[in-house]
Amino acid sequence: MPCLTYKLLAQDHPGSVAKIRQNLLAKVERTSMQAQLPRSLEELRVGSNLFHMSGSYQSNDQADECFEMWSNIASKNESLTVVKDLVKMHMNKNHDDETTRLLFAASRGDTRTISLMSDHGFDPNNHDYDHRTALMIASIKGNADVVKLLLHYNADLNITDMHGSSALLEATKNGHDDILNLLFEHEASLCMPDSQAASVLCQAVFEGDILLIKQLLKAGININAADYDKRTASHIAAAEGNMAVIRILAKRGADLSAADRWGNTVRDAAASYNSHRLIEFLDGKQELQT
Incomplete structure (x- = not known):
């Protein structure tokens, strides 16, 4: 149930959930940096006084104390690194899922989803593995309302995909004269x-x-x-x-x-x-x- 609630929250409030993940990552990174140092002034003193000028320990007890202290720090840091990697992996996967959701919405003319995501801070210029943006997809499909909406959210008209195609070229090749005119009015270029x-x-x-x-x-x-x-x-x-x-x-x-x-x-x-x-x-x- 908590997992389902989180997914519903992520769909309705993508911007807020993204901030939560970013704050979590920042917290883990700060904690990781702190774990690399002794937690108190006393621990710092112990570590600095354990060595003679020759570099040898004063006693076996002190050596054991020093080893245990730094072992604990290393263990904490390793655990935090694992957590940090998991958070980053989840953020990347969520970004890919949200990009797919945006492109699918552009393909089927779902202006409500595009408005919701853009209002919550999702970048309309995010692209898939072929560097295709929502504006390109809408231009291919002939969804003029989506094109107008994306332009309202300052979508970049002149991004090109891995094949060198732009939104204007896609509208041109697919015979969508209304979108061609709209993009041209906003100073779009074929970018080739x-x-x-x-x-x-x-x-x-x-x-x-x-x-x-x-x-x-x-x-x-x-x-x-x-x-x-x-x-x-x-x-x-x-x-x-x-x-x-x-x-x-x-x-x-x-x-x-x-x-x-x-x-x-x-x-x-x-x-x-x-x-x-x-x-x-x-x-x-x-x-x-x-």
Whole structure:
């Protein structure tokens, strides 16, 4: 019954329970430090007077007294170390459990639990083993109300997970335009280097996913980001003969004169596909159409 009561208390008052654990740990650490020294001035005197200048004991009785005193101190310190490790282990496990609870709440749109935990001091930026935060999870699931609530509790918009993904990128990839706009209004960023931006955008172009391309451009991806061969999304679109994508990229300011590591331009890529219409467009002989 006490264990059940404690769990219920921890769920309803996570901040208060966290403070209790922190106070307990601080108490154990203070007690541990005190146990390393003699408890009184008399014990300190005994310890200092047990040795001659030569370093030998005055008597066997005094030696036994000294050994017993320090043995007791060592035993107490060892016990306190065990207690301290147990408290830390419980705190870490509880932190992981609470983080899982927060992320699950974000996934299912449970704003009540998120409000309760945040009001009691739980950091909304805590993340799982993949460094995914509640804001990322809500952006994946399309839970706009959760996103708004987390922003109210000052959740960091620009944290990235182990795969380099951010909340803005997740909202973009999953087609949640309302969340994309909301995050963008709060100055969120895709937080990706040019190498990653090139990989993401070029893959979308290769697959012909025009909706995703438009979403990525709206989210502020670097349209001229180049891969390891210095090829841009425009190079890929031209090589695939994708006139619709080339027009989108051109309208958004893509550099159509960029050359890859072999010196091939976007026009050269179009020529390899043998698309006369695309070559004419790139040569400026055809008006830009929307």
